[in-house]
Amino acid sequence: MSLQCTFRDAGTVTVVDFSGKITLGEGSALLRKTIRGLLDEGRMKLLIDLGDVDYIDSAGIGEMVTGYTTVKNRGGELKLLNLTKKVKDLLQITKLYTVFDVHSEEAEAVRSFK
């Protein structure tokens, strides 16, 4: 399943809902394009909902790290929401689970932004 993406506002936070696979090629490219596009629109608080993403490969992980550092370097915040078990396991074994701010409840995640 190719990656799909929509976004919506939750106060000053932009919630980005992804579904599908974030893998080498179109998936990782869409993630990159989406994050950069939102930053260019001035949306600096991004909550990435991965609840419907059950597969990420190393290219997808790399793109998530790129997104995280890009947002941070521009003075914004990027957080993750609703990790599936496989994605959570992947972030844990790569030690990225402690790098990203990960949440399981949207309202609480939105409140956590500065």
Add this chain to the structure above:
Amino acid sequence: MTAEQKHLEVTLQTQVESVNLAEEMCLRVAEAAGFGEDDCYRIGMSVREGVINAFHYGNQERPDKKIHLAVDLTDVKMVIRVLDEGKGFDLASVPDPLAQENLLSTSGRGIFLMRSFMDEFDVATGRTGGAEIIMSKRLPLPAAAPNGNAGQQAAPKQEA
């Protein structure tokens, strides 16, 4: 090769689509061999990472080079080989992606994932002079396989 062994070998183009193709082919073999869902995921991911490595680092995304994928199913394990036509590399020189200074690196996790997900993992210099990733997963116990005949239904012999 004994009668119990099965062999599948394909030559793939150096293109993104080969990553999905290789993963799907190996998943079919793994499923037929009786691996459960979690192991199939780990095997599929490892094949994906091996082919990404060959596509990007080995063959430098050059379409005139090929990726050689081989799968062997013995009575005890599934062995996967991914060979590129690059210059090879020294496994010991690959940076540790878990080191603090590499945590935010945007690449370099493929080898780590293959090592984590498979029972055996090594890199050798292949017949092309490129890197050959060799990794394996032990077959599930026969009692856990459908009809108790793990590994007996898998792997059509194919050259492409």
